[in-house]
Amino acid sequence: MIKTKEGTKAIAEMVVNCKPEVVACYPITPTTGVATELNQYYADGLLKEYITVEAEFSAISSLVGASAAGARTFTVTGGQGLLYMHEVIVSIPGMRLPIVIVNGNRAVSSPLNIWNDEQDSILQRDAGWIQLYCKSIQEAVDSVPQAFYIAEKAMLPVMICIDGHYLTHAVEQVDVADAKAVDEFLPAFRPAMKLDPENPVSLGVYANPSYYQDFREDLVKDLEGSKKIIVEAGKKWGKLTGREYGLVHGHMAKDAERVIVGLGSAMDNAIAVVNELRRKGEKVGALHIRSFRPFPREEIRAMLAGKKVGVIDRALSVGSQAPLYIEVQEALAGTNAEVSSFYGGLGGRGIKRVLVADLFEKLKKGPSKGWIASSGKELPLK
Structure with a gap:
């Protein structure tokens, strides 16, 4: 349905339509609007779980546990908030957790600046995340269900990067696919492996020199292999909406x-x-x-x-x-x-x-x- 909406609100609506099971956020400019909208959706009973945390490090850490237990997870951040997450950000790909982040691109300190550039996410480019950069609000909204699709099929995290203020705070006519259409595109998340008391496993365990490099080689191979899934998701979304995206x-x-x-x-x-x-x-x-x-x-x-x-x-x-x-x-x-x-x-x-x-x-x-x-x-x- 085509609506006239601010970027943050359109993104939040699409996130809800993707039915995440755990959302954890700490609001920060320029993506505060997404966090507050999702909090309101939770208050209205439209989100399963919304964790209000004291900092970005806690937000991403909460999602590590939730994703490892088999939940579809989401958070939003930008700028210094993304940098504060960095220690956990670099751990997530190796654990193969399909967490999705919307990052409102923002300059990094110092000097302090809350406006847009792409330094925050570029600093994370070698962490092992899939990074998708959007040139419009419509592309950002359409990238949300695709990000869940890609992440959960590749078993790798996805960062959707949108220009702070230029896209987060702009108001445009946007086609926000409804929950029924998203359900047709995005299957329920059923991980092959998760933390389960009935079937105990360990994630992120110690690897000695005989094995560590093998894990990293596999990560490099699988991240490269995710190109096919990105293209597949774009074509599938294009058939549903008429808007196809690729690499x-x-x-x-x-x-x-x-x-x-x-x-x-x-x-x-x-x-x-x-x-x-x-x-x-x-x-x-x-x-x-x-x-x-x-x-x-x-x-x-x-x-x-x-x-x-x-x-x-x-x-x-x-x-x-x-x-x-x-x-x-x-x-x-x-x-x-x-x-x-x-x-x-x-x-x-x-x-x-x-x-x-x-x-x-x-x-x-x-x-x-x-x-x-x-x-x-x-x-x-x-």
């Missing part, structure tokens, strides 16, 4: 000579600029990377080989090169692609259409690296 979304990228690549809502501006420049006869395109983990190397290589590529990073790897740029450059090695690195949009600083248009101009001159400008007159759209 990447290319917009006029196939025949483009210059392509802007990025994560999250900034890519909607990139798509708008592509449409305008195409009307002027310029062969440009955009590529939104939805699945940052597992990283879609083959898809990127097939789509961008030999092109002039500009990568927008809204996160830093201090002391090295920008995180997404490193990944894209590696994927395109040996293809004659010219890859440029543009980083900025930090702490809520917007990446306006005029700035994206300027990046397309820079690509004409060959590979370059640098900060994205912080101001500029907006590019009018016809």
Whole structure:
């Protein structure tokens, strides 16, 4: 059903329609709205269990126990809250617990900033979680049931990453699939193994040097293998709703000579600029990377080989090169692609259409690296 809703409220409604058995939250900007909405749904009898905790570390720890016992679980956080969860975050994939998190992307301290960039989730990129980045509220809402589907089939946790404020607090017309439609898509969670007094098992136990690396090798293999499940979930959801999602979304990228690549809502501006420049006869395109983990190397290589590529990073790897740029450059090695690195949009600083248009101009001159400008007159759209 199409409704006009704020992003956080639309996400909360979809979470309820997925019937999680245990939700544990500690509210933090910019996702407080999701936590408070879910608390109200619990008060109204529409959620089985909502645990009010004193901190994010407790929220994620509560879900470890619940998920290990066989429950479908969910939490929401962002920024410093996600960082506070880190010790538990890195343990969850190895225990094969299909926990789902919605992370409202937010800058990290210091200095203190509650606005949007992608530094918080990028810092978790090597933890072993599936990470899905959304460019719109509709995509974020649609990614919730898909995340449960993917997590519970791959037996790996999923982090849905949405731009704080730009998506969490925006109000749009959104199609929120009802519980009946979600039931058709998402089967009940029936784990092959769980903590059960009648059939005792142990999770997360000690592994000595003879075995530890084997466990990590299996995790690497299974995370890579989850690509097929992500694509499968997207196609199945597409048949149900008409909105299909995959590992990447290319917009006029196939025949483009210059392509802007990025994560999250900034890519909607990139798509708008592509449409305008195409009307002027310029062969440009955009590529939104939805699945940052597992990283879609083959898809990127097939789509961008030999092109002039500009990568927008809204996160830093201090002391090295920008995180997404490193990944894209590696994927395109040996293809004659010219890859440029543009980083900025930090702490809520917007990446306006005029700035994206300027990046397309820079690509004409060959590979370059640098900060994205912080101001500029907006590019009018016809």
